[in-house]
Amino acid sequence: MGRIIIINIVRFFILVLLQVALFKNIGYYNVAAAFPYIFIIFLLPIGLPNLLLFILAFLTGLTVDAFYDSVGVHAAACVTLALYRIFFHKVTLEVEIKDSFNTPSLGEMGTKWFLSYIFFGTLIHHLVLFLLETFSFANFLYTLASIFLSSIFTVAVLLLMSLLVYRKKSRISNI
Template sequence: MTKLLLENILRFILLILAQVFLFKNMGYYNLVIPFPYIMAIMLLPVRISKVLLFIIAFLTGLTIDAFYDTLGIHAAACVTLAWVRIIFLNLTIQDDDHDSISPGIDQMSFRWFLIYTFILSFFHHLTLYLLESFSLNNILSTLTSILFSCIFTTVLIILFELIFYRRKKR
């Protein structure tokens, strides 16, 4: 349990630092902006308390908001991500013996993790970009940014997960 806690804290710190110092300045004409920091929320253990999950998501979003000078947009998007995560996990994981697993390629299948990552990333980006634009004037541009940023973020998260991939322990 201590190893899992330390692993999640280290992952959280590294992803926040990478987002703030590396990925904040990466983008393609504000059309594609990666947000791989959401991986910190996505890879939390499956049976984490819902209240704790929402608190961690909110604090993660607030941390990013502090560096991006946004007023709670990332916090709202991270809370939306936590809500969709709970729904997705309840729909796809039926067993109660998954107490100590984290949703990752090493615990689940590649296909499951790809769908999981894309759906959670999509809802995060949808909330983020719609709150950021807060208008339907340029809806086509906003939807294009949502789709391309979601795809780029999903690819980055899959690459990060494959780099740290561990085989199932049988």
């Protein structure tokens, strides 16, 4: 249990540092930007209580808001992502897995499940983020293009990160 907490704290600092120092300055013509800090919320343990999940998501978004000089936009998007995560886990996971404290990773959950989990979560996060950021329907097609292209860019970065730490599912429990 202590090891999981330490891993998640280290993951938080590394991903927020990468977001603020590197990915804040990387973009594609102000249309596509990557937000890999949301990987923190995706990789929190499955059996985490919902209240703690919402608090951690809010604090993660608030930390990024402090560096981006935005007014709670990332915090609102992260809380929405936490709500999506709860719904997705409730719909797709079995009862035994829901009660475990496993990290939902590519090696543990499988490619199909993990890719849909990451893609739809990123899409929802970016939808809330960009719609709250613009708060106007004046350039709606530009906003939709930003949502879609940023989602693809973020999913590609998240998949690269998850492939870097990919470990196959342990076969010990199946014996």
